[in-house]
């Protein structure tokens with residue numbers, strides 16, 4: 001039996017992910033990078049943590065030659081997927097990529113707001129897990145393949161990655177869960193591990209991937225109390241397009 005170390009949210013927490021993350025503002029960067037990388041539009045892709053399937057369906061609708069696999073460990077979200085002749089669904093955790101796809105590779109692997117959910121027992125085990133999964137993904141990329149990552153970049157006012165530690169420690173603490181819930185943390189009691197953009201760049205430099213493109217979206221408005229408590233300088237969505245080698 002495979003022992004999974006990534007912690008899983010409760011169903012009521014997972015259900016809040018039933019929305020469209022790659023919206024009209026964010027879709028153009030994905031489309032631009034795919035069009036540049038696969039002008040013929042025929043590519044295979046893996047959507048890790050693809051949840052309700054809205055993003056996978058969008059890719060399939062825009063690229064009639066593309067074939068997609070969506071992997072998620074939340075049954076409650078997988079069940080929300082519409083069926084599609086070019087879509088395959090897999091119920092599993094991302095830490096099992098190499099076992100599941102040992103004979104298969106993909107032209108694009110998407111990590112849309114999922115890397116920060118690869119939470120293990122401690123902060124540093126979590127960071128190791130994020131790195132291991134990126135390494136696994138890299139090993140199942142085709143020679144012409146790319147990895148696409150959307151993340152919320154939490155940048156500290158002075159110490160760039162301090163919000164990452166603070167948010168992880170507060171949200172993963174079970175005793176504090178009733179309080180962190182009140183402060184709006186959907187991951188209360190389980191944990192979440194956002195990083196700053198520069199820390200993600202360091203993580204990427206530890207792999208055999210290089211950054212082809214990095215795009216940032218507008219800064220979010222953050223409540224002043226939250227800003228002070230979490231040492232936040234800025235928060236914004238960032239998108240990486242990575243290639244092997």
Ligand SMILES: C[S@@+](CC[C@H](N)C(=O)[O-])C[C@H]1O[C@@H](n2cnc3c(N)ncnc32)[C@H](O)[C@@H]1O
Nearest residue numbers: 017021049050051072073074093094112114117
């Ligand atoms: C914030 S949602 C993003 C959903 C989707 N990627 C999108 O952009 O619309 C996070 C998703 O990651 C999934 N997830 C969390 N941990 C996972 C794991 N270990 N393996 C696979 N999927 C996971 C959740 O079930 C959820 O669908």
